[in-house]
Amino acid sequence: xxGDMLILALLGLPLLASALVLVLRDKPNLRDGxxxxxxxxxxxCAIELYGxxxxxxxxxxxxxxxxxxxxxPEPLGKLFALVAGVLWPVATLYTVGYMRGAGEExxxxxxFFYAIAIHAAMGIALSGNLLTLFVFYELLTFxxxxxxxxxxxxxxxxxxxxYLGILVASSVILLLLGVIGIWVLTSTLDFATGGILAGxxxxxxxxxxxxxxxxxxxxxxxxPLHRWLPAAMVAPTPVSALLHAVAVVxxxxxxxxxxxxxxxxxxxLRETGSxxxxxxxxxxxxxxxxxxxxxxxxxxxxxxxxxxxxxxxIVLGAALATSxxxxxxxxxxxxxxxxxxxxxxxxxxxxxxxxxxxxxxxxGLGRVMPVTFTAFALGALSIIGVxxxxxxxSKIMLMGGALDNGHLAVLAVLMLSSLLNLVYxxxxxxxxxxxxxxxxxxxxxxxxxxxxxVLPLCLTALMSLAxxxxxxxxxxxxxx
Amino acid sequence: xxxxxxxxxxxxxLLGAPLAALLRGRDMAWGLALLLTGAxxxxxxILFSQQQMTGETLxxxxxxxxAPIGIVYVIDAASALVLPVISGIxxxxTIAARRLVEAEIDARDHALxxxxxxxxxxxxxxxxxxxxxxxxxxxxxxxSLSAYALVAMGAGRDRRALPAAFNYLILGTVGATFxxxxxxxxxMLTGTLNLMDLSERLADVQSTRAAFTALAFIALGLxxxxxxxxxxxxxxxxxxxxxSAVSALMAATATKVSVYVLxxxxxxxxxxxxPGLADAxxxxxxTLGIAGAFVGTLAAILETDLKKLFAQSSIAQLGYMxxxxxxxxxxxxxxxxxxxxxxxxxxxxxxxxxxxxxxxVGRASMGTIQxxxxxxxxxMTAILVGGLALIGVPLTAGFISKLYLVRxxxxxxFWLLAALTFISSALALAYVWKIIEAAWLKERPKGAPVxxxxxxxxxxxxxxxxxxxxxxxxxxxxxxAAYAAAHVFIGGAR
Numbered sequence: 001x002x003g004d005m006l007i008l009a010l011l012g013l014p015l016l017a018s019a020l021v022l023v024l025r026d027k028p029n030l031r032d033g034x035x036x037x038x039x040x041x042x043x044x045c046a047i048e049l050y051g052x053x054x055x056x057x058x059x060x061x062x063x064x065x066x067x068x069x070x071x072x073p074e075p076l077g078k079l080f081a082l083v084a085g086v087l088w089p090v091a092t093l094y095t096v097g098y099m100r101g102a103g104e105e106x107x108x109x110x111x112f113f114y115a116i117a118i119h120a121a122m123g124i125a126l127s128g129n130l131l132t133l134f135v136f137y138e139l140l141t142f143x144x145x146x147x148x149x150x151x152x153x154x155x156x157x158x159x160x161x162x163y164l165g166i167l168v169a170s171s172v173i174l175l176l177l178g179v180i181g182i183w184v185l186t187s188t189l190d191f192a193t194g195g196i197l198a199g200x201x202x203x204x205x206x207x208x209x210x211x212x213x214x215x216x217x218x219x220x221x222x223x224p225l226h227r228w229l230p231a232a233m234v235a236p237t238p239v240s241a242l243l244h245a246v247a248v249v250x251x252x253x254x255x256x257x258x259x260x261x262x263x264x265x266x267x268x269l270r271e272t273g274s275x276x277x278x279x280x281x282x283x284x285x286x287x288x289x290x291x292x293x294x295x296x297x298x299x300x301x302x303x304x305x306x307x308x309x310x311x312x313x314i315v316l317g318a319a320l321a322t323s324x325x326x327x328x329x330x331x332x333x334x335x336x337x338x339x340x341x342x343x344x345x346x347x348x349x350x351x352x353x354x355x356x357x358x359x360x361x362x363x364g365l366g367r368v369m370p371v372t373f374t375a376f377a378l379g380a381l382s383i384i385g386v387x388x389x390x391x392x393x394s395k396i397m398l399m400g401g402a403l404d405n406g407h408l409a410v411l412a413v414l415m416l417s418s419l420l421n422l423v424y425x426x427x428x429x430x431x432x433x434x435x436x437x438x439x440x441x442x443x444x445x446x447x448x449x450x451x452x453x454v455l456p457l458c459l460t461a462l463m464s465l466a467x468x469x470x471x472x473x474x475x476x477x478x479x480x
Numbered sequence: 481x482x483x484x485x486x487x488x489x490x491x492x493x494l495l496g497a498p499l500a501a502l503l504r505g506r507d508m509a510w511g512l513a514l515l516l517t518g519a520x521x522x523x524x525x526i527l528f529s530q531q532q533m534t535g536e537t538l539x540x541x542x543x544x545x546x547a548p549i550g551i552v553y554v555i556d557a558a559s560a561l562v563l564p565v566i567s568g569i570x571x572x573x574t575i576a577a578r579r580l581v582e583a584e585i586d587a588r589d590h591a592l593x594x595x596x597x598x599x600x601x602x603x604x605x606x607x608x609x610x611x612x613x614x615x616x617x618x619x620x621x622x623x624s625l626s627a628y629a630l631v632a633m634g635a636g637r638d639r640r641a642l643p644a645a646f647n648y649l650i651l652g653t654v655g656a657t658f659x660x661x662x663x664x665x666x667x668m669l670t671g672t673l674n675l676m677d678l679s680e681r682l683a684d685v686q687s688t689r690a691a692f693t694a695l696a697f698i699a700l701g702l703x704x705x706x707x708x709x710x711x712x713x714x715x716x717x718x719x720x721x722x723x724s725a726v727s728a729l730m731a732a733t734a735t736k737v738s739v740y741v742l743x744x745x746x747x748x749x750x751x752x753x754x755p756g757l758a759d760a761x762x763x764x765x766x767t768l769g770i771a772g773a774f775v776g777t778l779a780a781i782l783e784t785d786l787k788k789l790f791a792q793s794s795i796a797q798l799g800y801m802x803x804x805x806x807x808x809x810x811x812x813x814x815x816x817x818x819x820x821x822x823x824x825x826x827x828x829x830x831x832x833x834x835x836x837x838x839x840x841v842g843r844a845s846m847g848t849i850q851x852x853x854x855x856x857x858x859x860m861t862a863i864l865v866g867g868l869a870l871i872g873v874p875l876t877a878g879f880i881s882k883l884y885l886v887r888x889x890x891x892x893x894f895w896l897l898a899a900l901t902f903i904s905s906a907l908a909l910a911y912v913w914k915i916i917e918a919a920w921l922k923e924r925p926k927g928a929p930v931x932x933x934x935x936x937x938x939x940x941x942x943x944x945x946x947x948x949x950x951x952x953x954x955x956x957x958x959x960x961a962a963y964a965a966a967h968v969f970i971g972g973a974r
Contacts, residue, residue: 063880063952064959135874142873149921157921161913168909172872173902180883180898184890 003056006049007071010081010122011058013042014088018115025108032096035111039089042118046085050078057128066189069135072128074191075476076261076330080254081125083337086463087246088118090456094345095238097452101352104236110150114242116143121247124255129189130179130263133255134171137219140251141167147239148232159231166228167218175216181209182263191258195265206264206274213259214278214315219252221308222315223285230304237348240300244307245341250333253314257329260318261478269321270405278319283413286312290420297359299347302424303340309417310336310383316410317398325401326478332394334474335382338463339391342379343425345457346372349449359428366432369448373432375461380425382464385418390467397475482526486540486553486609489523489563492516494602494622501595509594510578516598517571520605524563531560532961539611547611548674554611557964558817562608562740565821569732569828569944570601576832576940577725583839584723586636593633597729599626604737613749614673616741617660620705623737624652627730631722637842644717651704651714658701665694666749679749686754695750699742699761706738708765708802709772712795719791724835727787731794732828736820739801743813747969752808762808769802770897773904780911786834786844786863789911790827793870796904797823803901804885812888813966814959819885821958822869822877822951829944830866833859836937841929846914851924856933860919862941867912869948872905876952880959 017038024031060069073081095114099107120143123136141164149160183189185200201209218225229249233240243249260266260275269275286309293305310332317329349372350356350365366373382389395414402410448454467474496516500509531538538555541547555563577597585593603623607616628649634641667673669690670681685691707715715735719727750757776795783789797819804816836859837844837852853860869876882905889898951958 061953062956064955067883067955138874152921157917164913165909168871169906172906172909173899176882177886177895177898177902180886181890181895184887 003049003052004058006045006052007056007058007073007126009045010042010049010085010126011071011119013038013045014115014119014122018112018119021108021111021115028107031108031111032092035115036089036092036096039092043086043089046082049073050082058126063131066183066187067131068129069132070128071123071126071132072191073126074193074262076254076258077125077127079330079474079476080250080333081122083250083334084118084121084125084246087337087341087460090459091238091241091246091341094241094348094453094456097450097456098236098238098348098352101450101453102236104150106150109146110236113143113146114238117147117242117247121251124251127191129191130182130259131189133258134176134179137171137175137251137255138168140219140248141171144239144243144248147242148235150235150239153234156234159234162231163228166225170216170218170225173216174212178209178212178216181212191262193262195261195263195268197264198268203272203274206269206272207277210264210269210274210278214256214281217252217255217259219248220256220315221249221252221311222281223288223308226285226289226308229308230301233300233304237300237344237351240303240347241341241344244303244344245337249307249311250337253311253329254333256315257318257326257333260321261326266321266323266326266478269319275319275321279316279407279410282312282316282319283410285309286316286413286417287420290417290424294420294424298357299350299359299362299428300344300357302359302428303343303347306343306383306421306425307340309421310340313394313398313414317401320398320401320405320407320410322401322404323478324397324404327476328394328397328401330476331397331471331474332391335390335394335464335467338460338467339379339382339389342375342457342460342464343383345453345460346376346379349453349457352453353447353449359431361438362428363431363435364437366429366434367437368446369432370446371448371454372457373429375457376432377429378461378464380429383425384421388465388468390464390471392468393471483540485523485527486538486555487542489520489527489567490553490602490606490609490619492519492523493598493605497595497598497602500598501591503591507578509591510574510581513577513594513598514571514574517567517574517601520567520601521564521571524560524567524605527555528560528564528961531555531557532964535964548672548677551615552611552674553609554675555609556968557961558740558744558968559608561817561821561961561965562736563605565736565824566601566604566608566733569824570729572828572940572943573725573729573732573832576728576835579936580723580725580835580839584637584725585633589633589636593630593723596626596629596633599623600630600729604733607737607741611675612673613663613666613675613678613745617656617663620656620659620741623734624656624705627726627734628652630726630730631718634722634726638721640717641721644721648714648718651711655701655704658697658704660701662694662697662701665690665697669694675744675749679751682749682751682754686750691754692756695746695754695757695761698745702738702742702745703768706735706742707795707798709768709775709795709799712772712776712798715795716788716791719794720785720787724831724838728828728831728835731791731831732824735794735798736824739798739805739816739820743805743816743969746805747813752970758808762806764806765802766806766894766897769799769806770900770904772796772799772802773901774907777904777907777911781907781914783911784846786846786849786915787831787838790830790834793908793911794827796908797827797870799904800881800885800901803897804888807888807892807894808970809888809891810963810966810970811884811891813970814962815881815884815888817962817965818958819881821962822881822948825877825944825948825951826866826869829862829941829948832941832944833862833866833938836933836941837931840931846918848928849915850918850922850928852931853920855924856931856937858938858942859931859933862938862945863919864916865945865948867908867915869952871908871912874952875949877948877955879952880955884959884962
């Protein structure tokens with residue numbers, strides 16, 4: 001298959017799935033089956049594209065002179081497409097199990113917008129210029145809104161308003177301003193290796209321009225723009241998986257990294273010292289979110305703040321502006337995706353099987369749900385950064401990047417953060433396996449969630465493990 | 481025949497008006513209006529494509545008298561762009577008017593309604609086409625006087641239409657008077673009323689106090705007519721209480737014509753190099769524009785009546801056009817033209833869809849549309865798309881407007897102003913989302929009247945919706961035409 005056809009397939013297959021969801025709305029098994037099948041084909045395409053050399057471009061149309069909708073995969077984008085593409089079928093399988101197990105309504109609407117969101121994520125991943133990226137970024141926001149408010153309760157509506165308010169306002173006010181600023185300054189919006197900004201701007205203004213992107217990309221959930229993410233946890237758990245692992249926040253940090261590497265250029269950022277302030281802000285975000293996570297006893301809330309903290313790693317990698325740190329950040333996109341989706345899958349499985357959401361009630365649950373809790377432990381260890389799990393590599397690379405750039409304090413931040421992760425994620429595992437059973441549990445007999453949910457979470461837990469050993473495939477070289 | 485098109489464009493609706501007043505019998509007057517607006521639309525499309533292909537300015541001497549003795553009609557890149565906006569929306573609004581007018585206006589008045597309808601359209605087309613400053617005043621009065629009558633016709637259902645029309649009349653007349661005072665000063669200084677002549681002769685006297693006073697009077701008069709903040713108070717009641725068809729026509733076109741005349745006079749006659757223009761007037765227009773953007777948007781957020789809500793939003797959108805003008809650059813003017821065009825499409829879509837609801841239940845408010853998303857999905861989707869375009873969501877026409885508007889500001893290094901522009905447009909999300917939540921996320925109350933939609937209800941609005949999306953995706957021709965229009969007044973590279 002020619003390269004541009006492969007890009008077209010990655011963009012088109014999710015759209016096809018969403019259309020078929022509508023067509024097959026009266027036949028639930030067919031509707032969900034085709035989504036799964038198309039998901040698998042998408043995953044295969046993403047893997048195929050990841051293995052290919054760069055250089056393919058798919059041009060769709062031109063809005064006006066200099067404003068093209070076009071797609072040019074580069075290593076980072078292909079990695080994100082791979083993450084979204086591979087996790088989509090897994091998440092679809094899980095969604096089917098969850099939606100039926102938890103008795104949620106409006107499956108068709110849910111599956112429809114889920115597939116649209118994947119389409120948007122692919123558009124962001126493969127975008128060849130800032131305009132295309134922005135268009136799909138907004139599409140992702142609007143297509144996930146019906147998912148966040150899926151339950152239709154007043155609480156869900158309020159969460160929806162926060163979600164949309166923060167994401168749309170930040171992107172329209174700051175991100176779009178930054179994009180047009182780049183357009184006026186450099187007369188182009190195309191991404192280029194090494195960046196396009198050097199020589200077009202007084203270095204004094206670079207930190208300000210960077211701020212437009214760092215805060216404009218609300219999906220990266222950098223503090224203080226993180227409020228939408230915990231609010232959105234009212235949504236069904238498959239949405240949390242989509243938000244936290246497959247598409248939304250990953251699209252955010254991916255955009256930050258992509259802009260740092262292909263618009264600003266990491267060498268330009270490092271030489272001008274323009275991203276130093278972002279190093280400190282990201283460090284603050286990492287630690288503060290971890291501390292907030294410790295205070296939460298609702299499992300999904302704790303995981304949400306853990307995500308905010310972990311996203312800080314990726315922003316930090318971009319801000320450190322060395323090749324090693326950027327590679328580490330890119331790797332962390334994949335590592336965190338595999339780890340965090342496992343944790344959310346487990347949270348959903350616990351809810352469906354035992355209707356528990358509070359960590360304090362999960363004492364002894366590990367003996368009732370051994371598979372789920374083993375997977376949870378693996379995911380947690382990956383997030384903490386313990387070998388032989390994927391998260392270990394990305395943390396080491398980030399530390400190396402911090403050393404390269406002389407930011408010794410960042411080393412302390414990363415170590416402290418690992419310690420905090422250990423405390424708030426380890427607590428859940430320890431309670432599950434070793435604490436005396438709490439009163440909420442009716443029996444000690446093994447009672448797992450349906451197979452459609454257990455299978456995906458085992459798969460993703462194994463991915464965390466596999467990523468550790470196959471890491472050289474996922475280390476991107478950004479030169480410099 | 482072909483060389484007479486510039487005058488036919490204006491003459492057809494103008495002469496059709498008295499004829500329409502004489503017609504009796506169901507739908508006769510409407511049929512005539514439809515025919516004539518359709519013809520005007522066709523002519524403007526031909527003129528536009530002719531102008532685009534040749535790139536030349538087409539000058540038509542009225543009665544065979546060349547300028548400066550006779551009056552000339554001028555089709556250049558700017559007027560060629562604005563004409564199809566007005567005639568096209570007039571045509572679509574006329575399609576919709578049949579249903580709306582039947583529902584809202586007493587059958588005895590239909591003939592008179594369409595007479596006034598055609599007159600106001602003729603007046604607007606005349607203002608755009610003519611190359612004579614006094615002729616602009618004449619057409620401005622033709623379109624305004626008939627518009628006052630049209631607004632007042634809303635009194636059959638809503639008595640508040642009468643004070644609204646009266647207010648509109650008083651303030652509209654003040655605006656027109658200011659314009660004509662300014663014109664008097666110019667005539668005294670130069671002895672001519674032809675726009676081209678004026679601009680040439682004004683160069684000799686441009687540093688006089690009288691010339692600047694003339695600029696001030698003309699600009700102020702037109703600010704009032706285009707409802708620039710804080711001279712916008714006539715607009716909201718006039719749009720809200722007018723018959724639905726009139727709201728749709730006027731919201732989409734009336735103020736746009738005044739924006740066009742402002743650009744034509746300020747840049748075409750006084751010129752960008754006129755002393756005090758770029759700094760004093762530019763700064764004033766920028767300030768009022770951004771203030772209007774905030775005031776209009778905030779007022780819209782508080783509004784529950786949909787016509788009033790979108791009328792307030794028009795204040796904000798006119799603010800954006802003013803910002804484009806105030807940037808005092810080719811890109812700025814191009815952005816103003818792009819937004820003039822795009823906003824006309826969005827507002828027509830919105831007011832036509834709202835009209836379809838108002839014609840059934842008397843008033844379109846947050847209450848009457850509650851839970852209507854499933855009952856009248858196509859109508860509500862038209863409102864949704866129109867609303868998203870107002871925010872400036874990508875792949876709608878509004879996005880292209882914002883893109884070029886902010887580009888114009890950044891080219892002049894107005895970063896803060898650009899940020900403010902975006903903040904105000906992000907605030908628009910609040911009022912659009914209020915509608916979406918009411919229509920889709922709430923249940924229809926028990927006992928609420930059943931709303932219906934048939935093709936007569938939604939086709940006119942959807943024509944505009946398709947245009948809104950179409951020009952959001954294939955914006956190239958519009959952007960090119962807008963830059964060509966801007967270059968009529970200000971030189972410079974793209």
